[in-house]
Amino acid sequence: MTVVLREVRDQVMYLTLHGPETLNSMTPEAMTGFEEALDEAEADTSLRAVLITASGERAFSVGIDITFLGECFGDPQGVFLPYLDRFHAVLRRIELLPVPVVTAVNGLARAGGFEIILASDLVVVAEEAKIGDIHLQFGVPPGAGASQRAARKLGDQKAKALMLTSKWLDAATAVAWGLALEAVPRTHLMAAAEALVDTLRGLSRPGIAATKLTVAAAQDLSLADGLAYERKIFAKFLTSEGAAEGYLAFVEKREPRWEDADVSHLR
Structure with a gap:
């Protein structure tokens, strides 16, 4: 089960997807964690930034948890669509949050992990990371907004390449395509993300x-x-x-x- 750990330090809220045993897969508990964190972030007038990352070295998030996905397909109307509605709302709140959301991608990011990246303001990726949509590998289209955000952020051709061919992007390509600001060795990832949020501390x-x-x-x-x-x-x-x-x-x-x-x- 993945949860969202949160801590506020010196005008920055740190959010960590924590479920390394399942590659930080997205769960209802993770969604609740994001909702509660965003409630706090929207009310905290001291914040200047939010920084999202994930536990472990293997993955940022591989998307929806495989066990929970079975529940979703078992009850599309009662479980799957309500969950997607929650995820849509979380991503939109990230976009509308009055402070920048910086995301540090430590490893594999696909499906829901990719969608969090698309909604973020500034993204730093580890050189070891790979990013992809990958929904079609499982025979389904994107359902949490990736088709719309990717087309706007990357352009029509690149968005279709990611979604229709299940293409993986390495860190350098993610930067070249405009999906990330910079790529650094994993050992330097948090320092690079901290350097970004540090420029915002103390500002208006x-x-x-x-x-x-x-x-x-x-x-x-x-x-x-x-x-x-x-x-x-x-x-x-x-x-x-x-x-x-x-x-x-x-x-x-x-x-x-x-x-x-x-x-x-x-x-």
């Missing part, structure tokens, strides 16, 4: 939230609509407490003091 929470919102909107909006949306979010940002702190710190020749802040008004 409203500034972080507004930036994530506007960049994400570019996936779905025309340029004209996207520019109008950025203007709208910037106007809301100006109503945030401490919106002028960066300017004031510069003219007063001091370090800025970014306070914890509620950013719900930006949505």
Whole structure:
């Protein structure tokens, strides 16, 4: 059984998929762990980032647990579809979280593991990792949003190559295709992920939230609509407490003091 361990340290929430004996396969318990962690993350005004990784060296996540999958096919309407609805909601909440989600991929990532990567803001992969969709190897299409996210993130040809041919990506190809930001040796993986979240510690929470919102909107909006949306979010940002702190710190020749802040008004 895979669970999600969580800990908050210095403005960052650390989430670890923990079920190494089953290659961190996705279970209802893991889904509950993500839901509870996201509840906490959405309410914690001190956060500047969330970092997701997994236990062990073999896998990030191989997707839905094989034993639970038997229950799913045994009762598609009562078990499978409700589970997928929960997974859809978790991935969407990751995308809409007002702080960046950094994912450190330590090993094999397929199906549900791949879908978590697609929903993340920044991804670092171990050089030893492999990433794939692989649903069609089991005769089923993707069901938690991968077809839509992959096409937007990778483009039509690459998304179809991953899904129709069950192609595996090595770490270097994942970076070249734009699925990951960088690839590092597994022994350096957490240090590389920490380097990313460390750049966010102490920054303006409203500034972080507004930036994530506007960049994400570019996936779905025309340029004209996207520019109008950025203007709208910037106007809301100006109503945030401490919106002028960066300017004031510069003219007063001091370090800025970014306070914890509620950013719900930006949505």
